Amino acid sequence: xxxxxxxxxxxxxxxxxLAAERGWRRTGMLEVARAAGxxxxxxxxxxxxxxxxxAGVSRRADAAVLAGGEPPPVGSGGGGAEEESxxxxxxxxxxxxxxxxxxxxxxxxxxxxxxxxxxxxxxAFARQYARSMAWMLRAAxxxxxxxxxxxLVAGLCSVQARxxxxxVGDDSEDLSRTMAALDAELRRAESLAGxxxxxxxxxxxxxxxxxxxxx
Numbered sequence: 001x002x003x004x005x006x007x008x009x010x011x012x013x014x015x016x017x018l019a020a021e022r023g024w025r026r027t028g029m030l031e032v033a034r035a036a037g038x039x040x041x042x043x044x045x046x047x048x049x050x051x052x053x054x055a056g057v058s059r060r061a062d063a064a065v066l067a068g069g070e071p072p073p074v075g076s077g078g079g080g081a082e083e084e085s086x087x088x089x090x091x092x093x094x095x096x097x098x099x100x101x102x103x104x105x106x107x108x109x110x111x112x113x114x115x116x117x118x119x120x121x122x123x124a125f126a127r128q129y130a131r132s133m134a135w136m137l138r139a140a141x142x143x144x145x146x147x148x149x150x151x152l153v154a155g156l157c158s159v160q161a162r163x164x165x166x167x168v169g170d171d172s173e174d175l176s177r178t179m180a181a182l183d184a185e186l187r188r189a190e191s192l193a194g195x196x197x198x199x200x201x202x203x204x205x206x207x208x209x210x211x212x213x214x215x
Contacts, residue, residue: 008046011036012060015053016107024107024114051124054111057104058125058132064100065093065139087186089140094160094186097136098167098178109168133157155192159185 014035018027029050033043047053101108115122133156134144144153159182166181 007036007038007042008056009060011038011043011047012053012056013103015047016057016104018107019110020106024111025117027110049124051121051128054121054125055128057101057108058128061097061100062132062135065096066135068096068139086140086142087190090137090142090156091182091186093136093140094163094182095175095179098163098175098182101167102175105168108164112165112168129160130154130157133160155189159189 011032015027015032018031018035027050029043029047030040032047032053033040036043047056130153134149134153137144137149137152137156142152143149162185163178163181167175167178170177172178
C-alpha cells in the first residue's frame with residue numbers, strides 16, 4: 001500500500017476531514033469508505049483499521065520530508081554547512097514535516113482531543129509514530145540505529161508530541177509559534193541529554209560517551 005497514490009491520499013484526506021467535522025471518536029471506517037467513495041474491501045486492503053489511517057497520515061508527512069533530498073552523512077555538518085549543528089538540521093527536518101501536515105491540521109486537532117480516550121488506538125499507532133521519528137533523525141543525519149539510538153527516538157517522540165499541541169492551534173501565517181515551540185523543545189532535549197551524558201561519565205569514567213540526543 002502506497003500513501004503516495006491518489007486513492008490512498010483521497011482516503012486519508014476524507015478521514016481527516018471527517019475527524020475535523022465530527023471528532024475522531026465518531027469517525028468510523030464505514031463513514032470513511034463512504035466519504036472517499038471506495039468499497040469497504042478496498043479500504044480494508046489499504047487501511048485495515050483506524051490506527052492504520054493515522055499511520056497513513058504520518059507516512060505521508062514522512063515521505064514529503066524524505067523526498068527533499070539525500071540526508072547529510074551521519075556526523076557531518078551536512079551539505080557543506082559544517083557549522084550547522086545536528087539540532088539545527090533536526091529543526092529544519094521537523095519544520096518540513098509540520099509543513100507537510102498543515103492540510104490535516106483540523107483533523108489532527110480532533111485526534112489529539114480524542115486519542116487519550118482511545119488507549120488501544122494510541123498503542124497501535126505508537127509503533128508507526130516511533131518509526132516516523134527514527135526516519136526524521138536519519139533525514140537530519142543522526143543515526144538512530146547505533147547503540148543508544150532508541151533513546152534518541154524516544155526523545156524526539158516526546159518533542160513531537162509537545163510541539164504538535166502548539167501546531168494544531170497555530171494560526172500564524174509562517175507557523176512562528178510552532179517554530180518557537182520546536183526550537184525550545186529541541187534545546188531542552190539537547191540540554192537534558194548533555195546533563196545525562198555528564199552524569200554517566202562521572203558514574204563510569206571508562207564507559208563510552210553516547211552522542212547527545214539532538215546536538
